[in-house]
Amino acid sequence: MKADAKFSTAIHVCLYLHYRGEKLLSSQEMAASVNTNPVVIRRVLAELRKKDIVGSVAGNQGGFYLKRAVDKISLWDIYQAVNDRELFQKPKVNEECPVSSNLAQLVKLPFQAAENAMQPSLEKITISTLYNQLDDILKTSPKFC
Numbered sequence: 001m002k003a004d005a006k007f008s009t010a011i012h013v014c015l016y017l018h019y020r021g022e023k024l025l026s027s028q029e030m031a032a033s034v035n036t037n038p039v040v041i042r043r044v045l046a047e048l049r050k051k052d053i054v055g056s057v058a059g060n061q062g063g064f065y066l067k068r069a070v071d072k073i074s075l076w077d078i079y080q081a082v083n084d085r086e087l088f089q090k091p092k093v094n095e096e097c098p099v100s101s102n103l104a105q106l107v108k109l110p111f112q113a114a115e116n117a118m119q120p121s122l123e124k125i126t127i128s129t130l131y132n133q134l135d136d137i138l139k140t141s142p143k144f145c
Contacts, residue, residue, distance in 0.1 A: 006082045009034055010044050014053065014073060014127045015134065017066045024063030044082060051081040070131060076122035087115045 016033050017025060027045065031038040045064055048054040055067040066073070088111040094100040 006044060006047075006084075007079055009036070009040070010048060010078045010082045011075065011127075011130070013041065013044060013048070014066065014070075014078060015130055017054065017064065018070050018127060018131050019134070022065075024057055024061070024065055026063050030064070047082045047084075048078070051077065053077060053081055066127075069128075071126050071128040073127045074123045075125045076119055079118070079122055086111065087118075 012034050013030055016030055020029075027038040027041040030045075031041045034041065045054055045056070049056060049067075052067050053073055054064050056062065056064045088107070091100065091103045091107070093104065
């Protein structure tokens with residue numbers, strides 16, 4: 001899964017867990033909400049679990065739940081949990097070309113700076129913030145998933 005799709009899926013999962021309340025949710029239910037395969041959701045949940053954002057209970061009556069309060073889960077936390085590669089892909093290299101063979105070195109710092117610049121913005125936005133916005137939207141135009 002592409003990093004940006006994984007990030008948005010992870011945000012969706014966290015919002016959906018809060019939206020559905022205190023009960024444990026299965027990966028199948030969350031997959032239906034995201035319109036994807038439960039295996040995709042389980043992979044995202046595994047990464048969120050490693051960062052203590054979600055927890056799980058095994059068994060037939062088990063499922064997943066948010067482990068932290070929604071005002072303590074920032075988009076930066078989620079991004080760090082599911083980000084498994086650099087934001088920008090490294091350029092392909094043609095060793096015979098002086099531009100191509102040096103481009104990765106030239107763009108390394110600007111690419112890192114761009115990714116680091118996202119941090120303050122994503123740290124300010126929590127699942128609570130997004131949920132409040134969702135709640136306002138649903139009050140004026142209810143849609144159910």
